[in-house]
Amino acid sequence: MITLKNVTKKYNNYDLISYNDLIINKGDFISIVGPSGSGKSTLIDLIAKLNTCSSGEIKIFDKSINTYDDKRSIQLFRKEIGIMSSTSSLFSILNIRDNILLPLIIHNIDKCNSNFEHIIHKLNLKNLLDKSSGDLSSGERQRVLLARAMVLKPKILIADEPTANLDLDNTKQLVNFLRYLNDDFKTTIIVATHDDIVSKSSKRIYELEK
Ligand SMILES: Nc1ncnc2c1ncn2[C@@H]1O[C@H](COP(=O)(O)OP(=O)(O)OP(=O)(O)O)[C@@H](O)[C@H]1O
Numbered sequence: 001m002i003t004l005k006n007v008t009k010k011y012n013n014y015d016l017i018s019y020n021d022l023i024i025n026k027g028d029f030i031s032i033v034g035p036s037g038s039g040k041s042t043l044i045d046l047i048a049k050l051n052t053c054s055s056g057e058i059k060i061f062d063k064s065i066n067t068y069d070d071k072r073s074i075q076l077f078r079k080e081i082g083i084m085s086s087t088s089s090l091f092s093i094l095n096i097r098d099n100i101l102l103p104l105i106i107h108n109i110d111k112c113n114s115n116f117e118h119i120i121h122k123l124n125l126k127n128l129l130d131k132s133s134g135d136l137s138s139g140e141r142q143r144v145l146l147a148r149a150m151v152l153k154p155k156i157l158i159a160d161e162p163t164a165n166l167d168l169d170n171t172k173q174l175v176n177f178l179r180y181l182n183d184d185f186k187t188t189i190i191v192a193t194h195d196d197i198v199s200k201s202s203k204r205i206y207e208l209e210k
């Protein structure tokens with residue numbers, strides 16, 4: 001489903017990050033771990049097509065991600081891959097409901113064909129829907145970002161530090177949700193994480209070194 005071959009990323013012509021080759025199969029749940037600065041967020045952004053490799057190739061659904069380059073294929077890519085990156089943010093002019101529904105508007109999909117009600121229930125977000133994004137705690141914000149990433153029922157979920165800023169209860173709740181997505185929806189999950197609770201719940205670990 002996703003493969004990395006000879007992938008490197010160079011920043012500023014001297015910082016070189018090299019990634020070991022990797023195959024991620026449908027239904028996998030993989031944690032990317034490693035020390036700060038080892039390249040976890042960079043890899044998440046490369047797979048999510050938010051950044052480009054300096055060399056090597058990433059394939060998703062058996063196609064090089066460079067070939068998702070016209071409007072239609074980028075739209076398909078964005079629909080099938082839910083992203084919660086370190087730079088994901090909520091729109092302050094929209095309430096929480098509309099922030100979560102935004103991908104449906106972009107992709108012109110009816111709410112009843114989405115995951116909205118189910119996800120709101122599972123992530124316990126019902127009481128937050130009319131709030132504005134500035135009025136959330138950081139844990140609530142993480143849950144809303146995850147709901148938005150999952151609202152189109154993507155085949156793949158890519159998340160950067162999804163449990164950052166969460167207390168133990170919220171971490172466990174979020175991890176249970178990831179496991180539920182993986183077990184019941186067969187969503188392929190890729191998370192970058194420092195959190196042992198997340199990495200221990202995943203099926204596989206991909207370790208980066210600095
Ligand atoms: N936009 C950028 N410009 C220059 N260097 C960058 C940029 N983004 C990341 N880097 C560098 O690339 C390396 C990997 O960074 P990255 O954010 O991927 O690490 P990380 O493993 O996610 O770290 P953390 O655990 O702290 O989140 C670091 O040395 C960082 O300074």
Ligand SMILES: [Mg+2]
Pocket residue numbers: 040041042086160192
């Ligand atoms: Mg990071």
